[in-house]
Amino acid sequence: MASDDIWILGIHMTKFGKHPDKDTVDLAAEATRAALKDAGVTMKDMGILAAGNLMGGGGIGQMLQKQVGQTGIPVYNVANACATGATALRTAIMAVKAGEVKYGLAVGVEKLAGAGLLGAGGAAKKDGVTYEPSGRFGAVAPTDGRIGTQTMPGVFAQIGMEYGHKYGGTSFELFARISEKNHAHSTLNPLAAYTKKMSLDQIMNDVMIAYPNTRPMCSANCDGAAAAVVTNGETLKTLSPDQQRRAIKVSASILTTDPWQEACQVLPDVNTLTRNAATQAYEQAGVSPEDLDLVELHDCFATAELVHYDNLMLCEPGGAVDLFESGATWRDGRIPVNVSGGLESKGHPISATGIANIWEVCNHLRGEGGDRQIENAKVGLAHVIGLGSACGVHILEKAAA
Amino acid sequence: MSGQVPLVDYLVLGSDPHLIAHECTSCGARFFDRRNACANCENDEFTDVDIPTTGELRAFTIVSMAAPGIEVPFVASVVDCDGTSVRGNIINTPPDPDHVKLGMKVKLATYKVGTDDQGTEAIGFGFEPI
Ligand SMILES: [Zn+2]
Numbered sequence: 001m002a003s004d005d006i007w008i009l010g011i012h013m014t015k016f017g018k019h020p021d022k023d024t025v026d027l028a029a030e031a032t033r034a035a036l037k038d039a040g041v042t043m044k045d046m047g048i049l050a051a052g053n054l055m056g057g058g059g060i061g062q063m064l065q066k067q068v069g070q071t072g073i074p075v076y077n078v079a080n081a082c083a084t085g086a087t088a089l090r091t092a093i094m095a096v097k098a099g100e101v102k103y104g105l106a107v108g109v110e111k112l113a114g115a116g117l118l119g120a121g122g123a124a125k126k127d128g129v130t131y132e133p134s135g136r137f138g139a140v141a142p143t144d145g146r147i148g149t150q151t152m153p154g155v156f157a158q159i160g161m162e163y164g165h166k167y168g169g170t171s172f173e174l175f176a177r178i179s180e181k182n183h184a185h186s187t188l189n190p191l192a193a194y195t196k197k198m199s200l201d202q203i204m205n206d207v208m209i210a211y212p213n214t215r216p217m218c219s220a221n222c223d224g225a226a227a228a229v230v231t232n233g234e235t236l237k238t239l240s241p242d243q244q245r246r247a248i249k250v251s252a253s254i255l256t257t258d259p260w261q262e263a264c265q266v267l268p269d270v271n272t273l274t275r276n277a278a279t280q281a282y283e284q285a286g287v288s289p290e291d292l293d294l295v296e297l298h299d300c301f302a303t304a305e306l307v308h309y310d311n312l313m314l315c316e317p318g319g320a321v322d323l324f325e326s327g328a329t330w331r332d333g334r335i336p337v338n339v340s341g342g343l344e345s346k347g348h349p350i351s352a353t354g355i356a357n358i359w360e361v362c363n364h365l366r367g368e369g370g371d372r373q374i375e376n377a378k379v380g381l382a383h384v385i386g387l388g389s390a391c392g393v394h395i396l397e398k399a400a401a
Numbered sequence: 402m403s404g405q406v407p408l409v410d411y412l413v414l415g416s417d418p419h420l421i422a423h424e425c426t427s428c429g430a431r432f433f434d435r436r437n438a439c440a441n442c443e444n445d446e447f448t449d450v451d452i453p454t455t456g457e458l459r460a461f462t463i464v465s466m467a468a469p470g471i472e473v474p475f476v477a478s479v480v481d482c483d484g485t486s487v488r489g490n491i492i493n494t495p496p497d498p499d500h501v502k503l504g505m506k507v508k509l510a511t512y513k514v515g516t517d518d519q520g521t522e523a524i525g526f527g528f529e530p531i
Contacts, residue, residue: 129517129518130517130518130519130521131406131517131521131523133406133410136434136435137409137410137411137433137434137435138407138409138410138411138435139408139409139410140406140407140408140409140517140523141408141514141515141523142468142470143408143409144467144468144471145464145467145468145470145471145475145477146408146471146490146514146525147408147409147488147489147490147525147526148477148478148479148488148489148490149462149464149467149477151464151466151467151468153462153464153466154462154464154477157462158460158461158462158477158478158479159460161460161461161462161503162459162460162479164503165459165460165503165504172498207465208463208465208474209465209466210462210463210464210465210466210477211462211463211464211465211474211498212462213462260430260440260441262430262431262484262485262486263479263486265432265433265434265440266433266479266486266487266488267460267479267486267488
């Protein structure tokens with residue numbers, strides 16, 4: 001191993017779901033202590049802590065330290081919408097990569113069970129008594145719902161519909177079948193928030209949120225945390241054979257934002273930044289999409305999963321529908337996608353997601369996937385996207401030995 | 402005071418209601434909001450241009466859950482107005498997939514959003530099938 005390679009030494013994901021008896025710090029502490037134990041190190045070894053949490057009021061890193069170890073190391077509290085977890089990991093990786101620290105710890109945590117519709121903020125305000133233009137659009141009343149929608153389900157529904165308009169082949173049923181796949185996958189994941197298989201009929205006849213996404217086709221709000229310990233090759237060489245065997249190589253760690261494109265300020269463009277991140281990641285890792293044994297991608301909605309097949313270049317441009325129809329993305333297919341159950345079934349505790357998807361891939365690469373192990377998995381990709389937008393792509397590889 | 406005001410400042414009312422965009426004088430990028438500079442080329446000079454009032458439906462969703470005060474279901478969409486993408490609702494047609502189709506031709510239409518205490522009407526816009 002090269003001295004400056006980056007390795008995940010330990011990683012953990014809590015059970016996703018409802019944790020009424022645990023607060024945000026409890027969940028973060030559980031993930032952190034388990035990740036440290038998995039790595040065979042302690043807080044005293046850590047040189048940096050990067051922590052992400054959006055709904056808890058701020059300062060999660062220091063609150064976590066006060067429960068698990070106040071060693072005085074720098075804390076970076078990060079926020080990047082649904083890419084917050086990946087951003088925390090990327091921050092820890094940069095510090096290790098820069099040679100400033102030997103070990104970095106990244107944590108993402110969220111308490112979301114019971115939260116309603118996200119992204120509808122600001123609209124609860126009553127219309128003004130006297131119309132006065134305000135804000136960057138000179139609006140006299142709230143615009144969300146009156147001039148299109150800025151809610152997450154509506155935005156991602158349009159993103160899937162736009163793909164269908166461009167390339168054809170999409171339908172309500174097609175999107176529902178993507179959800180059917182992920183719900184079926186989740187039956188093998190005991191840590192998923194929902195582990196029930198759902199029939200296509202059940203999915204299509206459930207409550208419509210934003211056509212063509214019904215409720216089970218939307219990411220599941222839930223509680224959860226995930227944490228990872230990263231180190232460099234030079235340090236890993238000094239550790240035990242068992243630590244070296246179970247370490248997972250981070251072959252690529254990329255974070256992008258959305259570059260300007262016509263229409264990107266009208267409907268968020270989640271495609272260009274994902275494609276850019278994937279392109280950079282494949283180049284950095286020296287692997288191609290055909291080399292991937294599994295992919296965890298950001299299926300915040302069934303409509304989103306489809307476009308990301310294309311954005312991550314798992315198919316030819318325009319070929320996402322054909323890829324899905326071929327069965328390739330089922331767990332027994334050529335390129336299994338979201339064998340964890342994905343955000344639709346495993347759940348989406350926002351800030352935890354960008355580390356939890358990496359935990360899933362690591363589990364398979366270590367051969368510790370249990371009932372849902374993808375046999376002989378050697379290379380995997382984890383992708384998250386946060387509207388606004390930010391995209392994280394990590395490519396992970398099994399240790400060569 | 403009474404009369405009418407547009408829901409947003411990029412909607413021009415009158416006998417020929419239409420939208421305007423701030424067009425970058427350097428690269429031609431178009432924006433609907435107040436600008437500090439161009440997101441594409443960093444230039445900070447803009448001129449207002451009229452947006453065509455007809456276009457093609459490029460993406461839509463039928464929203465069934467929304468913030469309080471917003472009637473559901475409604476159709477949110479992106480309309481391609483001859484190369485400029487515009488966000489707006491599809492109005493004056495039933496909000497279902499039988500009446501709203503990708504690629505259909507639409508045109509700008511206005512409607513009353515509400516009236517304030519001074520009797521001023523706020524006028525919004527949407528797109529209706531041609
Ligand atoms: Zn410009």
